[in-house]
Amino acid sequence: MKRKHYILGIAMIATILASACMLSHIQSINASRTYHSLSGVSIILDPGHGGKDDGARAGNVKEQEINLKIAKKLETLLKNNGASVTLTRTGAYDLASANATNRKREDMKKRMEIINADKTDLFLSIHLNAYPNTSVKGAQAFYEKDNEVSKVFADIIQKNFKKLTGTNMTSKTGDYYILNNANKIGSLVECGFLSNDEDRTKLVTDEYQQDIAECLCNSVLEYFSFLS
Ligand SMILES: [Zn+2]
The missing domain is CATH 1.20.5 (Single alpha-helices involved in coiled-coils or other helix-helix interfaces)
Known part of the structure; x- marks a missing residue:
């Protein structure tokens, strides 16, 4: 006792x-700082997977490729708003060294080092989902359990995802390596389900990737206005 x-x-x-x-x-x-713009704000964008790790797949559609496309579009938008932006990867590769014995572990560890750098104000890890029940669709923002500030950020994203996709999903705590090991405020977003026909048909288009990027950029702006 x-x-x-x-x-x-x-x-x-x-x-x-x-x-x-x-x-x-x-x-x-x-x-x-003031947040009429994102000047002076340092943001890490982490396009999930890369290299031999495609993440979710549906035929020739690979999660790793769409994650990167969304991240690059978001990078441009955030930079236009004055933010300093770093991507954990900028091509179809992972971050593990050539002779790594456990590529996934080394890759994740290196992503964490980038996210947890002193200057980081906010991070966003970008993913797509897949589920055996192919009727499941929608976009969802995850945050670290008991991290109230990250929950604020995830709730803002979820509200904007709802506007874009009509999803009824709510933001959720997630048992993800990135969320569990980050010591910064941030969210892991699953921008849709590759296993769902409707989501996948939209996610492969340039226009919808841009819509997602705009939704996420607006969420970042809203988060910093909320703080100020
Ligand atoms: Zn993923």
Whole structure:
């Protein structure tokens, strides 16, 4: 019993400290910048998968390719709004070294190093979904459990996804490596289901990729206005 109380006490202190850290993060952002533009904001875009890892696939349609196209369109939009933007990958490759023994692990580790760099204000990991039930469709934003600020960001994205896609999905906590290991505010977005005919038909088009990018750019702008 005593041990239980001790552990509970530590957990409570950890939660309070985490909240205080988050608050000071927001205050430091508020104190130093205004968000009529994204000038001075550093954003990491992480197009999921790459190299031999296509992610979800439907025939010749590869998740890794569409993720990158959306990320590049979003990069342009964010830069037009004054942000400094870094992509974790800019081509059809992964980040593991040539002789890596576990490519996936090394790739993810390198993405985390880029995301967790000191200067990062916000990250977005861009993915597409697939599901055995092919009627499931829609776009969804995920955030790290117990991270209230990332939840704010994910909720804004989800609200805008709803406008774009009509989805009834809500933002959700996600057990993803990127979310679990990031020490920055951010979200992992699943922009649609390649397993669903309607989603896939839209996702392969340049126009819809641009719509998604605009939806995400507006969400970033809205998030920073919310903070200021
Ligand atoms: Zn993916």
